[in-house]
Amino acid sequence: MDLPTRLRSALGAENVLTESIERYVYGKDAGLRRGDVAVVALPASTAEVVAVMEAAREFGVAVIPRGGGSGLTGGAVPMADGVLVTLTRMNRIHEVDADNRTAWVGPGVINLDLSTHTAGFGLHFAPDPSSQSVCTIGGNVGNNAGGPHCLAEGSTVSHVLGLEFVTADGEVLTVGGKAPDQLGLDLRGVLVGSEGTLGVVTRVLVKLTPNPPDVRTLLISFDDMASATATVSGIIAEGIVPAALEMMDRNALRVVENYIHAGLPDVAAVLLAEVTGLPEAVDAEARIIEEVARRHGATRVRVAADEEERTVLWLGRKAAFGAVAQLAPDFYLHDTVVPRTKLVEVMAAVQAIGEKYDITLMNVFHAGDGNLHPIMGFDLTEPGMEARVVAAGEEIVRVCLDAGGALTGEHGIGTEKRAFMASVFTKADLDAQARIREAFDPDGRMNPDKVLPAGSRCADLGRPLPEGAWV
């Protein structure tokens, strides 16, 4: 029996795809890279995932987990022959425990669907990536996804209390739970953000956050980026961590305004600030933010008058990746983090890189936590364009690292930034990471060639014999 036949008998013929067009569709994520895989499996339960893992083990092939496919760094792109496990059919919300503000959900549940489902309990799932209407909770777990509201609430890992996952050997394990401080090593914590390299997550215990009783959203205009950035630090210095603090530059404002007509100003930069809480509290905080902004040279402060206007302002922020289609047929963006104090100089350097490679750049990003998302618009059919885009991207990453930043804040390493890991970590650091992976998956069949560069596991590290130590 070959592998597809084996999988068909376990999952049903319609849930195992081998046609070339089907494999083509599942061969890439929302980024630039494409891979090829022999078979795509769509399990509907933990037991079916176990069956897939057992089959993959027997056939000695890789397993590549995939959620909604909205990732940008190649995490779900198959790099080795094997089974691509798409978890979108595991989209049940198994339990909402409003008393404990938790829910057990399948990995295929769409991020926004979860918050919509729990709205009746006055609760939501805090991580809100721009892709939240299509990305899955399992994908959020894999990448430790973020979003604008992670400034105050933290990334996905702070909102995952437990996980059920299947190891490469087909063992089902549950880690974490509703009680705090679970005993032993925090395997939950290391599984989040592991990009499917440690196992396949089949159930997620998420923490739900109370919906705020009230909210104020401010759109603040500036004539220069430095004033906008100084305002960010100024707000936090007042003791306030806004629920979100986003920035858009002039290019982004023009493109988005032309796309959704939200009344966005044509200025050097805007800050989108949001505060949540009791009505009296949000009014006070909004007032402080406005004062700080004016002190730092804000030219205009617009407070959303109602929920409709707030929605429009947020649409402007979240639609940026769609709006870029006006500029060029293809786009690509990097996700890096720099210390907030380095934002101005890094933004200038990023702009210069765009000019050097003659690529249109716009910036829409999480200013509160220094998480940059320079968006490049281009036409891939132009000869040599892909190489230019990749080279420009690498220079951008380099500039951010030189400023003391991190490789990624919320998109993950995938294949895109694997090579950069050696710029950030020593051989011993990478070896330690590879050891963690090895403990979960000794054969290295879980999502191979992702996250860690090849050769990270150094056999010669760690057991040095101290000279003359023996008595």
Add this chain to the structure above:
Amino acid sequence: MGVTSVRAIVPSLLARATDPIEGAPESRLTLRPGSAEELAEQLQACSASGLSVLVWGGGTHQAMGHRVVPDVIVAMVAFANVVDHQAEDMTLVVEGGVTLGAIDALLGPHRQMAIVPEMTPRSTIGGVVATGMSGYRRARYGPTRDHLLEVTLVTGDGRVVRGGGRVVKNVQGYDLMRLSCGSFGSLGVIVQVCLKLWPRPAVAATVAVDDADRATGVVHRPWAVIETDRRTTVHLAGTNEEIDAQAARLGGDPVPGHAWPVLPDGPVWSVRVPANCTREAIRRLPPVSFVAQHGVGVVDVATDDLTAIRPWAEAQGGSVVRVRGAADGLDPWGTPPATAALQRRIIARFDPDRVINPGRLPGGL
């Protein structure tokens, strides 16, 4: 002394021997390494000779976990330096032996705070991470593990390894920070961490209430709702307007500041259950002092043995663990997690000879 006493102490370690630490258990040798590199060499020597190592920070939580019979005590006194405080970026890099009191004193003038336990200023940050202990503000800000941006470990076999990064948001590589949090040194000695800081809100206030459950229902995301054997308090922070609005909903007068409760000196056990089991946990306690964190599910109890309610707590998916005291002969953890085999495989790749705090974790890992 245990069976390890037949092991020979290597001359290179003997040459570095220092005075014993006051309050520490008996050991054959006490080391006070001055750097990560020196500690790495010492741990290599301990691994090569199979010497068990007890890591000593502030000595405030040594009662946690199974007893270790140490050949060597490694005291972290020299790891007391503040490496980097980027006030504008809200990050703080400190060595593992820096105390919580020192961190608080450093951050106060900057109107910043680290989300760590409030009432154990002598604890070291390395010890807090190793034990995974959190403070009262976790109800609002999350546990300690959510505020670790970077960690540097010296592994049991003497490698210096770092994970994470020094910006407030990073997902580069596996989360070694969270894996270290609550690891009790089983992966390595925590020699340096980077903490995510928070601005100190303008005003802090406490409102005394009669009914914790009612209070939890009407306030919006307070710092903490704490019930003790003496009183129940809601801890608030923010602008004056925020405090006034919350207090009005609670129907009480805000008193400036946060008088966090402290249990009397002596043994303490901790109940950890889902938040909605907090009330039932209190009901099951013996008539002694306690501090319960509503909305969190942690109840600290001034007693030397709380194993009687362990079966109930474990049935709720929780645990009952020893935090302070010396009640030898009692199981400090209870039923180990079902993932013990996987945990053992991870630990074996960081401390293959199992020299740091051997057996201290649940399941004797």
